[in-house]
C-alpha cells in the first residue's frame with residue numbers, strides 16, 4: 407500500500423496487554439488492519455508485529471481522544487471498528503476503605519473513557535453511514551460483587567452500549583458489549599499475585615476454569631464481523647458459565 411493511500415482501521419484501546427492484545431491478534435488474523443491505542447508503549451511493538459499503527463493514548467483524557475480522532479480523520483484514515491478495551495481493575499475493598507481517588511480513576515477510565523472514545527470515533531462512522539463498536543464490559547456488571555467502583559462502572563458500560571446502539575443504529579453503526587468472566591491476563595495475574603484474588607475461587611463456574619483472552623477475542627470478532635450483522639445493543643457474556651453457576655451455592659454448589 408502506498409503511503410498516501412487511506413486505510414480502514416480497527417482501533418483497539420488497551421491493545422497493549424491482555425484481552426485487548428488478544429483482540430488485536432485475532433482481528434489481524436481475520437484480515438483487519440489494526441491500530442492500537444494505549445498508554446502503555448508496549449503497544450508499539452505489538453502493533454508493528456501486526457503491521458499496524460500505534461497511538462499513545464490515555465482514555466481518561468478527553469482532549470487526547472479528540473486529538474487522536476481528529477488526527478486520524480485528517481490523515482484520511484477511517485476507524486470503521488472500535489474495540490473499547492482499555493480498563494483498570496480494583497481491590498475488593500469495603501466502600502469505607504475504598505478511596506474516592508480509586509473510585510474516580512475507575513469511573514474515568516472504564517466508564518467515561520469507553521463513552522468518550524465511542525463518541526469521538528462515531529462522528530466519522532455516522533458521516534460515512536457505517537461502523538462497529540464493541541465495548542468490553544464485565545460479568546460483574548450483572549451481579550453484586552465487592553467491587554464498588556468497578557462493577558457499577560461496568561454496568562454503566564452495558565447501559566451505554568444499549569443507549570448508543572439505539573442512538574446510532576439508523577446511521578449504520580452497531581454497538582455491542584462483551585462481558586468477560588475471570589480471564590487470565592496480566593491485570594488478573596497481578597491481582598492473584600498480590601493476594602487480592604484466589605485462583606481456586608476464580609475457577610468456580612460451570613466449566614470449572616478461567617477464560618482465555620483468545621476466547622474473549624473470538625466473541626469480539628464475531629460481534630464485529632458480518633455473521634452478526636443484525637445484532638446490536640447486546641451484551642454477550644464469555645464467562646465459562648460464572649453467571650449461571652453462582653446461585654447453585656444455595657443448593658450445596660455445583661455437582
Ligand SMILES: NC(=O)c1ccc[n+]([C@@H]2O[C@H](COP(=O)([O-])OP(=O)(O)OC[C@H]3O[C@@H](n4cnc5c(N)ncnc54)[C@H](O)[C@@H]3O)[C@@H](O)[C@H]2O)c1
Pocket residue numbers: 419420421422423424425426443444445446463464465466491492493494495515516542543544545585586587588589590591592593594
Ligand atoms: N481480566 C479479566 O478477568 C477481566 C474480566 C472482565 C473484564 N475485563 C476487562 O477487560 C479489559 C482489559 O483488561 P485486561 O484484564 O486485559 O487488563 P490488562 O491490564 O492486561 O490490559 C489493560 C490495558 O488497558 C490499558 N490501559 C489502562 N488504563 C488506560 C488508560 N487510561 N488509557 C489507555 N490505556 C489504558 C493498559 O495499559 C493495558 O494495556 C478491561 O476493560 C477490564 O476491565 C477483564
